[in-house]
Amino acid sequence: MKLLEVNQVSKRFGGLTANQDVTFSVDTGQVVGLIGPNGAGKTTMFNCVAGFFAPTAGSILLGGRNIAGFSPEACARAGVARTFQIARTFTSMTACENVMTAAMLLEHNVARARAAAMQWLAFARLERFADKPAGSMTISEQRRLAVARALAIQPRILLMDEVMAGLNPSEVREAVDVVLRIRDRGIACLIVEHVLEGIMPIADKIVVLDRGVKIAEGTPQEVSSDPVVITAYLGE
Numbered sequence: 001m002k003l004l005e006v007n008q009v010s011k012r013f014g015g016l017t018a019n020q021d022v023t024f025s026v027d028t029g030q031v032v033g034l035i036g037p038n039g040a041g042k043t044t045m046f047n048c049v050a051g052f053f054a055p056t057a058g059s060i061l062l063g064g065r066n067i068a069g070f071s072p073e074a075c076a077r078a079g080v081a082r083t084f085q086i087a088r089t090f091t092s093m094t095a096c097e098n099v100m101t102a103a104m105l106l107e108h109n110v111a112r113a114r115a116a117a118m119q120w121l122a123f124a125r126l127e128r129f130a131d132k133p134a135g136s137m138t139i140s141e142q143r144r145l146a147v148a149r150a151l152a153i154q155p156r157i158l159l160m161d162e163v164m165a166g167l168n169p170s171e172v173r174e175a176v177d178v179v180l181r182i183r184d185r186g187i188a189c190l191i192v193e194h195v196l197e198g199i200m201p202i203a204d205k206i207v208v209l210d211r212g213v214k215i216a217e218g219t220p221q222e223v224s225s226d227p228v229v230i231t232a233y234l235g236e
């Protein structure tokens with residue numbers, strides 16, 4: 001069943017077209033990778049889906065309801081959660097408090113919000129940091145903390161922006177493991193990723209953007225052997 005439908009979405013900044021007539025969909029519980037060279041328009045598309053930008057044209061349906069132009073808060077309440085390229089954790093707050101900031105969107109009782117936050121910390125294998133400041137955690141751990149915080153709003157889809165960038169191979173494996181367990185819970189994942197060896201083995205589908213336009217869509221095998229995609233990556 002289609003959960004997210006991006007239809008003919010364009011986003012212009014003055015004379016610059018960051019996204020042009022982009023169409024793709026994400027099914028319930030699917031892992032979809034959004035890839036493309038630098039400046040392809042991946043983050044702009046994320047920002048449109050998560051309510052940080054209103055698209056210049058097109059519609060974005062979540063469960064059949066058009067959320068294009070919604071505020072980030074309204075998108076979050078509709079079921080869209082996101083993480084950022086740089087994990088924006090609150091470094092002086094504890095890991096548990098970080099997740100509670102999101103849990104309290106749904107649960108106003110502090111004790112119950114704390115209990116929910118602890119469950120998401122455990123899910124991200126970060127319980128040991130519950131009472132430690134987020135600033136004391138490694139980059140990899142802070143990225144997982146940002147994922148735990150995003151999950152605490154109980155989204156239908158999680159948008160992850162480069163969760164694997166700069167990680168060592170064992171940290172990439174941990175990040176992949178978290179994505180697979182999110183999918184096992186029936187939550188869809190739309191992932192912008194430069195680390196192709198991280199995303200290719202786990203994605204059900206890959207959407208490729210180049211210079212704002214969708215140039216390919218298909219299984220990881222299909223897109224990685226597509227001459228148009230190879231040319232875009234090699235810059236020929």
Ligand SMILES: Nc1ncnc2c1ncn2[C@@H]1O[C@H](COP(=O)(O)OP(=O)(O)OP(=O)(O)O)[C@@H](O)[C@H]1O
Nearest residue numbers: 013016017018036037038039040041042043044045
């Ligand atoms: N707020 C903005 N105002 C003006 N131009 C912008 C804005 N955000 C992005 N752009 C431009 O839109 C284009 C697409 O940028 P975007 O960040 O979406 O690409 P990307 O595929 O995420 O790139 P990268 O892989 O380098 O993060 C770029 O030319 C960028 O300079």
